[in-house]
Amino acid sequence: MLVDFRPHGRLRSARTPVTAGDSIAPVVDALSGSTTDLSRVRVVCDWVQYRQNFREVVEVRPIVAPGDPRGGPVPEGVRDDDLEIAVDVRRGTETALGDATRDALNAHAEGTADAGRVLLEDWGPGRQSCIWDFxxxxxxxxxxWEKATGRAYEQALPGGESDARNRDAAREILTELFAVWDGxxxxxxxxxxxxxxELGVGNGNQARVFLDEFRALDARHGRGYYRRLQYLMCDYSQHVLDLARETVAEHSEHVSAFVLDATRPRSALGFLQFRVFLIYISNVYDNLPTDEVAQLGGRTYLVESRAYIPATEAAELAASVNARPDELAGLVRKLLRLGPRLLAEAAPAHVSSPEDAVDFWRRTWSAVRLAERYVGLAGLDLYALSPSVTGEALRPLLESGADLRMHVSNGAVASFTETLPLLHPFGRLICHDLFADDVGAYRSGFRGPGKYDGSVVNWVNGPLLAHIGRRRGFDVTYTPFAHRPGTNVVTMTAQVRD
Incomplete structure (x- = not known):
């Protein structure tokens, strides 16, 4: 048996202390009383910091090697495990961990883990999950959604606002930008x-801060840069762009707006190749689809997931919309395909108004969980990380030491690689986001997925982006966000290598 206790910092925490014995001993006791082959089990303890997430307190994750060669010879240096028992230490203090582990093991052994669950999809890579449709x-x-909750989406962020709105940060960027233009x-x-x-413009507050500071600095600087400025706001949501346009109305002569998919920016901005001096991104990469891969005991695995609604929540949710639990999956698919307004027209027997449809949507999202399993990868070169990057880019990270599970950040990689060619030779890409800036961060803590209000959040694989950037001739650096102490946000800067 291998035990991996990741939230080691919590063992000495004065505010939220835990003990390894309380977290691990009940799980080991439950395993000892089961028929599970203890030599082929991993126990992984995480501190899941997102109170809204896709995890059960205790989960059983099957581990399937390429071709499932159980009973065959095991390659030298490979640990051939069958199961991973995953424990959320944060919620473990509120749960009978031994009982939860026994229940999960029995359900796995008897093949009844899905009994009563409403399955929303088949097994597949994380980036293909319906959670991204949500x-x-x-x-x-x-x-x-905002009308139903009574608050703007930005209020769901830690601190209630985006770090992108920081005026000191905007002035720092502009001072450096003006110096380049002067030269x-x-x-x-x-x-x-x-x-x-700007990719991911949000409600326009960041754009307004930037443009206000730009105009003020240019007035003092005296070179007429504001007159020549073309500021392009880009976002996935037309509603968000409409709000942003209103927010920056006084700068409208210098602003254009584009609806685009952040993973394919060149589809709308290809005409700007080699012409953009600053690409600004904040809290976008962590909200893009991603797979996860793992190196366990000498083998490489893809983490497959399957979204479901637990039995108890499914029964309550079905009753709330006058449906049977076995009708929920179809109703959820209609919601994701049509949206709440049209769902009220398409399924009036279940939701009588758009407001009822939004309530159904919110309650469903709160209940959605992800089951996971590890499926062996035959070869990294056969795995398409993004349209222009193969899984070979992952090799130096996966083979950097001990066992590792990490995000692939497929959406962020696709966006990053399509954005870099837009930069002027003296241009820069600046991104504020949740970056794991060292591979070791994935060995020491949980990095998602979590739920921010109605959206998904995952930390971004910074070392992977840096590796890909270097191969394309760009220097990629990471620094703590300098203008709000204590934040998890990191600033990534990419520019052509000198």
């Missing part, structure tokens, strides 16, 4: 139009 629905129908202007190399792109 995520897309949140942004496309954000107005209805080019002195050499008569500055183009007549000065392009700045």
């Amino acid at each position: 995520n897309a629905l949140y942004w496309s129908a954000l107005e209805l 080019l202007a002195d050499r008569r190399a500055l183009p007549p139009e000065l392009y700045v792109v």
Whole structure:
């Protein structure tokens, strides 16, 4: 048996202390009383910091090697495990961990783990899960969600606002940007139009801060850069862009808006290749689809997931919309395909108004869980990380030491690789987000997925983006966000290597 206790910092925490014995001993006792082959079991303890998440307190995750060669020879240096028992230490203090472990093991052994559950999809890679359809629905129908909750989405962020709105941070960026433009202007190399792109504009508050500070600094600087500025606001949600347009109305002569998929920015911005001096991104990458991969005992695995609604929640949810539990999956699919407004027209026997449909949507999202399993990868070169990157980019990270499970950040990689070619040779990409800036971060703590209001959040694989950027001739650096102490947000900067 292998035990991996990741939240080791909590063992000495004055505010939220835990003990390894209380977290591990009940689980080991339950395993000892089962028929499970203890030599082929992993126990992994995490502190799941997101109170809204997709996890049960105790989960059993099957481990399936490529071709499932059980009983065959095991390659030298490979640990061939059958199961992973995953424990949420944060909620473990509120749960009888031994009983929960026994129940999960018995259900797995008897093949009844799905009894009573409403399955929303088949097994598949994380980026293909319907949780991303829920995520897309949140942004496309954000107005209805905000009306139902009575608060703007930004209030769901830690601290109640985005770090992108920090004026000191905007001034710092602008001071550096103006210095670059001054040097080019002195050499008569500055183009007549000065392009700045923001991906994930949100409600426009960041854009307003940037534009207000830009105009003020330019007035003092005296070079007329504001007159030449072209600020492009880009977002997935038309509703969000409409709000942003109102927010920056006084700068409208310098602002354009584009609805685009953040994973394919060149589909709308390809005409700007090599012309953009600043690409600004905040809290976008952590909200893009991602797979997870793992290196366990010398083998490489893809983490497959399957979304479901637990039996108790399914019964309550079905009763609330005059449906049977076996009708829920179809109703959820209609919701994700049509949205809450049209769902009220398509299924009036279950939801009589858009408001009822939004209530159904919110309650469903709260109840959704993810079952997981590990499926062996035949070869990293056969795994498509993004349209332009193969899984070989993962090798130096996966083979960096001890066992590791990490996000692939497929959506962020796709966005990043399509965005870099837009940069002017003197341009920069600046991104504020939740980055794991070291591979070791994945060995020491839980990095998602969690739920932010109605959307999905995952930490972004910073070392992977840095590795991909270097292979394309860019320096990629990570620094703590300098203007709000204690935040988890990290600033990534990418620019052409000198």
